[in-house]
Amino acid sequence: MSEMMEKKPLLEVKNLKTYFHSAGGLVKAVDDVSFDVYEGETLGIVGESGCGKSITCMSLARLVECPPGKYEGGEILFDGQDMLKISDAELRKIRGNKISYIFQEPMTSLNPVFKIGKQIEEVLRVHRNMSKEEAKKEAIHALDLVRIPNPERIVNEYPFALSGGMRQRVMIAMALACSPKLLVADEPTTALDVTIQAQVLDLMNDLKKEIDTSILFITHDLSVIAEMADRVMVMYAGKVVELADVNTIFEKPLHPYTIGLISSRPDMSTTSDRLNVIPGNVPDLSDLPTGCAFNPRCPYASDKCREGISELVEVEPNHFVRCYYPGGEKHDGN
Amino acid sequence: MKNYIIRRLLQIIPVFLGILFILFFIIDKAPGSITSNIMDPTMTPELKAALQEKLDPSLPFYVKFFNWLSEAMKGNFGYSFKHYRPVIDVIGDNIGCTFALSLVALIIAMLIGIPCGIISATKQYSLVDNGLTVLSLVGLALPTFFFGLLLLKVLAVDMKLFPIFGLMNPLNAKADFWTKLGDQAYHLVLPAIVLGFAEIASFMRYTRSSMLEVIRSDYIRTARAKGLSEKIVIYRHAFRNAMIPIVTLIGFRLPGLISGAVMTETIFSLPGVGKLSVEAVSTRNYPLLLGINAMLTLATLFGTLVADILYAAVDPRIKYH
């Protein structure tokens, strides 16, 4: 894992702030988030609903609807350009070409009234300005790449005729058609059944190697992250609370939230009679508590946590934590 | 799809006969008769009664219904006493103008209404959106005859930009086809604007609400993520889906193409089916009335069927079921 660090990061996100001005007041959906993505790596972002993981990945290609959203600050350096500053025209050259997306709901992510082939060809014709025939041939090749049986027929099918798993493969084919450098997958398998999910995850791993792309994998499911990610970033209430490689996160988590999250998730190996529980509710971003947002639910919270919040500190090599008492070490506990 | 059409056709027949049957019942109850209008002092009551018996024999309404039906099957829709011509010809004279007028109005309404709907949907709650919404509501709020008379007064009478009345200028009755067509079109400009203006409002608001729904869907986000330009995302991806309910709206407007607009036709002295049906009612010209209503009822029933077929044609999900 460590030799990755020397290589130049593919994507650098520095102090990204994306806020929402909704009727209920200011919502700091993504509040000062920084992380890097290295070539060939799969970075997993995990967190519960409303923690800002989706907004973070959407901000990468400025896909957040503004208004009500607004990019308050920070930089997103990709391929030498700051994605927040470049013009719409340049941005469009990157979307679907260098950075592409696959989304959660396969049922509604494809345009219901266009044929599958047409939707894939569209990407190729825009970014590779291929002719109609070339694009059609390439689309069939892309479908074959994602192991869809008899692609010649599927190309002329409409989305409603395919199952959820098949549609997600079409999304992947569309996203990888131009061999992007970064594939952003926002909860790609959440809506799929277990056996189909296994197929899609397996497919994504194979394609990652074949097309040498790096993946930003967003999900709320810890076990999927354990399977897929090389490094894991845990987010809570719009902030990154822990970042480390996958084995460290699961074997030696330091942030109380990560610890609670892993222990409260039932797994094949759990045998206890009651699950460990993180008390309280998922935070409401429009009225967050002062200091560390997790303090009302944190067993180790002290007055210090209630006033301020620590920076993301590299407690061990490549293991960052945003907590005054990482690992819940003993303290005067007032 | 074929089964669906057959089933709908089979459904239309009973409804159509039901409506006509009730119509005969109502006509039977209606006061006044075809001869009540005659005010000629020399027409003696006996003569009037004889004429009445000749034209509209006093049989029970269901007998009249079956007679009319059997005749209609053979294509004979009765004779219009007032116009001294068969009902079919009388309707034929007026349907051309009504169809042209309504079609032009529909096209105007669509050409202006739909784009405005899209613009106000994409810029929701902006000044443009509010402005267009109020403008469209103004269209709905003006009574047709009031708006028509004002337009006629200003543009035709005062500024003499448009003809004041009629469908054609009799002077070039013998001119060649194209000048005649041009002249008729010139006469239809004002009425079409009047008729189209209210339609613009409904098309605009319909488009706006269906666009708003589509714009928030996932595949629009996917389209943007594919790097397509905003124009393509809105006009190709979004509108193609938003078009589906609009197409059904057109289907429901079809009967309007031949039912005519009484007020516009009266103000602009156009030979339309609308005015013809009013005339038929006030002169109790029952054969003509039945002819018109049979046609309109069929048109309405087929209108709903066409709306469904258009819906299936535009939305692939339905075509294969």
Add this chain to the structure above:
Amino acid sequence: MTTMSGNGMTLESSKKYSYWGGVWDRLRKNKLAMVSLVVLFIIILCCIFVPIFSKYTLSEVTMADRDQAPSAVHWLGTDNIGRDLFTRLFYGGRVSLGVAVAVTALECIIGVILGSLAGFFGGKVDTAIMRISEIFMCFPFLMICITLQAVFGNSIRTLIIILSVLSWPSIARIVRGQILSLREMDYMEACRALGISNKRQIFKHLFPNVLAYIIVYITLSMASVILTETSLSFLGLGVNPPTPTWGNLIQEARNLYILQHKWWYWVPPGLMIFLSILCFNILGDGLRDAIDPKMQK
């Protein structure tokens, strides 16, 4: 919400959070809707009070001062036989709005009942009601109007019955559509699981949810009835003289001479019709946005 007994628990007042509280909040933000609400309120107030306090009666003929333009004596001038147009305008407003309210109410009662029967029970009942509504929709509006008015006498009552009998299908379809979709919701299935009676399901659960859509329909229907009454008066089928309505007052405008020279005959009624329809439509639109939150800003 009053204080509930039990272990001395005081419940926070739920008025602020109630569904209708939310709808009102969203509607208040829509400036256009608020303006039209105020305008409508003023019009209705005038229609109620002006005929009472005006010193002229509705049909008082004073040949001496006929055809006068608006003056201090007659605020909106007089018509060709000297009747005070200011009184007649708002008395006419009372009739027009009254007819609109009556038609809308009657139409909603018929439409909601048939619509909920069709939606709730479905199957045969549903197809039967839908076929009937289809028949009603195809009726030649004009022929029915003349015949029924001639048979039952041309009074406001007949006009109201005709208009509502011919236009209930549209609200019936809206209610049916809503109930069909609501019935599939889980909380209705939960009701069935809890053994809650059909009656209670319809009135406690389904009806409040449908009510919002009915209110939107009511505002839009008020506008369309006023417009229909105007067109009926154009064809001479409106309310009997000498009772004025906005519809038959504006018929004066059909004469080009009056259109040019005697503006006070047709401008006030024209304005009233235009404003009331515009406001009802804006209000209807605003309400439609306010009742389903996902459409909001």
Add this chain to the structure above:
Amino acid sequence: MVDPSPANIQNFTYGILEDEYYAHGSFEELSSKNNAPMGAGKLVLEGWEPKQYVSLVANNDYWDAANKLKIEGVLFTNIEEDALLLAALQNGDIDFCQPQAKAENVEQVEAMPGAHLVSYLANGYTFMCFNTTRPTLEQKEVRQALLYALDRPSFLTAEYGSDQLVSLGMAPISKTSWAYPGDDALNRYDYDLEKAAQMLEDAGWTDTDGDGIRDKNGVPLELNWLVYHEATWPGTLSGMAYDSWGKIGVKLNIQQMDFNTVAATTMDAAPGEKDFDIYTMGFSLSIDPDPTGGLFDADAYSAGGYNASGFRDEKSQELMKAGLTEFDQDKRAEIYKEWAVLQNELVPTAIVAYRSEIWAVSDRVHGLDDIGVYTDFTQLLQNVTLD
């Protein structure tokens, strides 16, 4: 055409139809001939478009060479909305037209450069028919009182704008007719509310139950007035009556319906089923004053007959019969004058007004200016020239 009668002259107003051409089997066959007229007159049908125009051209081989047309032909166009006639004339689209006889139209034509007015008193009248079979209206005094309580001169100025276009109606004979008895012989029923109230009082109609409406042995003096919307004057007249009759304790309900329904309820309905108290309409007369079969002929009180009031007076029936057997015009005039004065006094149907007809003619048309009550414009076509 059976028995000789001076009134038969009116049967000659129709054209003479050629037997061969118009022989017909079915009724439809005869009617279809209307679309293909023989064309023996001064003008021949050249072409037509339903509801648009009818084009007639001069008939070159017309039998009466002296009266051949000097102009090419006449083009009739259909203008639906009366308000547009004068606008079309001003615009030069049409050369002459017949707008409603109202002061505002007269004003507009006089103010219009290049057009002038032709007007004359028409051969007909507008009337207000009382249903004399009803207890409320069977007494002559009640009908007269209602007339006294109706300010008809003001109505004429309100509806028609000025009295030179229309004159107060008094007798059922056209003012221009040789049989007209002259204004002084007739009662104008000038507007006099007190007199009307007194007459009703004397006729036994008093307000016994104090509800502001007069009644007599239990029957309230409540009248139903049928008006139709195709014309504006019935509405205006009934509006005034509603107010003035209300002041003398008469309750008036105005029923608006379409013309056909009014005709059916009043004339077509069988005797006893005529469901109205008052109705107003216009009635056109023929060139001969003979009223047989008309509004005042008691024998015409039947289903489809013109006498809806159901009034029978032996004296007036005798006079009508006498008028038909007397061939000396002077004597006939006396008979009809006496008959007219009788109707003016009995008032089964009150004559509201004699209306004028006006024609607006473009200055470029010469020879049309002496259109009159008995001379239709078609009779003047031969001496029409255009510049």
Add this chain to the structure above:
Amino acid sequence: MTETNKFIDVRHLKQYFPIKGGVFQSTVGYVKAVDDISFTINKGEVMGLVGESGCGKSTTGRTMLKLINPTEGEMLYEGVDIFKLSNAELKKYRTKMQIVFQDPYSSLNPRLPIYDIIGEAMLEHGIVSNREEMMQKVFELMDKCGLFPEQAGRYPHQFSGGQRQRICIARALALNPEFIVCDEAVSALDVSIQSQIINLLKDLQESMGLTYLFISHDLSVVKFISDSVAVMYLGEIVEMGTKEQIFNHYLHPYTEALLSAAPSFDPRKRQNSKRIILQGDLPSPSNPPTGCRFHTRCPLANEKCKKESPKPIEVEPGHMVKCHCIGVLSE
């Protein structure tokens, strides 16, 4: 399982949904959502019903409570077949059986305050005589389910997903039932909230002696909460037994595929790459494959599987499986 404590006994339950077609909307086929399944649940136990989407587990749950009219079969509740009951009698049993749904947003009527939603049924069934008594019981239930009683006057849209699920549970407990069907009750919740609700369900089960039918697609949750488990595939139960039998020594290839496909963060499991990934898609329930319905995706499928639908075999007491090649799996 002795005869007596066979609390819930479902026998040959079938639920076919007709497919309409042709000109006269005649029935041209059936979606066999639930095709002849039988199982029993003991009093006070939790039975897990596992399977992928479209396997009919949710339909089974709703048909058992007669929320949908069953096509065939019996559902014995303490020996009484509730399908045969008249509406009035069925209403009495409604108090004994309840259901909790998956989506917290569509299972609460947005127009009613919470005390109405929870308390309404009590008034209907006469468990309480007046509103005072109802409120009292509502406060107790809310407290028991971890809600703040003083919020009883609020409306559903003012609560978070987890709190709404607690309200649904409170509503279900209002008539103090004995049997509750949890139809994906925790699937829509966030992880931290999910564990709270699971613990709540277990506490209630132990304190009130409830019996659950726990329907879910999440194997680890089912493993944690249930005593016995049934695995469904395309309308049929392919394997059924105690938690121990199903999770540790399963016999049916589909169960094996399901367990291996489920991702887990136990490092040992992640390393061994011998994972079974089923090929192909779930067939459509309107025309299921012939013979054994799993043969199109089963690695062990042979000719027999294609033609003949396997009979259920009781391999060991309480452990049933429907498969022709049971022995093959164990090498």
